[in-house]
Amino acid sequence: MSTETGWVGERSLFGHSLRRIILYAVLVGMGAFYLIPIETGIMTSIINPASYTGSFPYLPPLEPLVPNTGEFSLEPWQGAIDGLGQGLVNSVILVVPATILSGLLGSMAAFGLTTIDWRGQIGIYILFVAGIFIPYQAVLVPLTQFWYNVVPLQAAFQPLAALPFVESYHWKLVALIVTHTAYGLPICTLLFRAHYKKLSDEMVEAAQLDGASVATIYRRIILPLSIPMFAVVFIYQFTQIWNDLLFALTIIQFGDAAVVTQDLVGIGVSQSGTNFPLRMAAALLAALPTLLVYVFFGDKFAKGVAA
């Protein structure tokens, strides 16, 4: 009896281990499939551009020890930092306020449309939902007209340019911040609304009976309970706005206010050919902030999605 059980056990153990081997092989294969482009990018970005041509881009640069691998150099990264520095600063000036504003306003709007009861809120809410479906292409020309001809933002901004760290071209970034906040607001409101619908009505009523005003209920009850959702919205909006090129091209067009995605378009391209190591280093550098946001807010993001 016991030997029989042992034999069955062994066979199943063998079956399991075979299945495991296949599983791990598939997982490793998929991992490699996803990671090779990034690995190639990193390897390319640390090759001396002069020795790049003819080398295998996915191998580490080990010349002159190993032939045809290129020579190690940090020159592409130096070039990327020099070339994108201004754009990175502009992007940070744009993304941080736009993300915080759209998150905060979205949360407030969702609170007003969900937790507080008033006549006509469904109509307003439908306008918000409709906002999600406005195609980008439809607003590009009106946006240019609006910021360059309708609103005298450039003139109104001039007195502020006298302040330290403020440049006169920053008005374009202000226009872009407002545009991104407005465009991100509907989806942020929708996300927060889904979260607030799950909060207990009785808890809000208890706060009302405790003497709290609408503003206090938001500040002391709703806001602290929204932190996981803020992580979701911040990551989403940060990535969206950081990676946006279309609105930047439309509103900033060119000049000192150009953001990192605009600078990335032209870097490493010249009459004499494409500087691939420089372009790779620049692409990695431009993607780094979004990666850092995921790393720092990832655990809260997971909580927010599960909430």
Place this chain on the structure above:
Amino acid sequence: MAELTLDGVTKVFTEDDGNEITAVDEVSVDIEDGEFLVLVGPSGCGKSTTLRMIAGLETITSGEIRLAGQRINEKPPAERDIAMVFQSYALYPHMTVRENMSFGLEESTDMAEAEIDETVEDTAELMEIEELLDRKPSELSGGQQQRVALGRAIVRAPEAFLMDEPLSNLDAKLRATMRTELQRIQNDLDVTTVYVTHDQTEAMTMGDRIAILDDGILQQVGTPLECYHTPNNRFVAGFIGDPSMNFFEMAVDDDTLVIDRFEYPLKPAQQEAVAGRSHVDFGIRPEDIRIKDPGGLSDNYQFEVTVDVVEPRGDENTIHLTFDRSVDDPVTFTATVSGLRDVSAGDEVIATFPPDSIHLFDTDTGVAVHNRTFDSEDATKQVL
């Protein structure tokens, strides 16, 4: 601490398709200062809506609510000086017990921080939750959360307490303990309290008076014993008491009530009450029915019946009896007998319906036309 008056309070909800639903219909009750009133009724009867109107969480369609003589219809909840305990406890999940309890004081009073701390700690001591002050609600058991919710209401020393089925999420044992404790606390604090429940046991045991609602309409307000022994109508008679009162729809034949299975002779006063009616509902409480072993009928109030089912409860047994077990549609009724009495299904017994214990109700309107003999003074004396 103040008296609370509901004067013709009505709530009409308008549905999306324009249909109007009257949830609460002209409810008028005077609740004295320090009184414990239990609002009881089946689910959907409008008792929670009434409570929410007192709290200010629901608008009042018509009528008036007065607290300490002041009309409060238009006051927002924050300005009514009323504390409420919710069924779900509704604690603030991100705050500690201490923060939960001090929130109301911070928002509704000008008390200094030290004073708030002291008040919170005194109340926590009263509720025996001092050790829990620095914990979050998620770290507490259901019973502990219940205490915190009560503590949060008590700490504000409001004019009135409103409680919306506060014990219904507790297990049976804890519920019984909390019932007693709530009564003790309410007695000590002497704060006007309105307590909503669907559980008639809670209503009977806790209230100074109970108000019974059905379908938005107030059926009766009275002390528990008044409502139990002299119900205004058939609904109250059937709702209060467990097991429920037995009802038989009977034809009136001069001085006798008749139904297929039995006839019941009426006393002169009872005859007068049913005069001019062709039918009445005959009611008798299970504990008023006397059971004895077979051996001949000594008067017209006794009937030969058969035991159908026995539900033992220990202290007493509920037995289901039938006049004729063999027919498809037997007339059955329940009686409670001492737990020590040995009865089993199939036994033949004699049931007595004592004439001074019967209730008679109008068949159409349900209004009580005759109630059992009951003197509230006597009843109170017996209790004391």
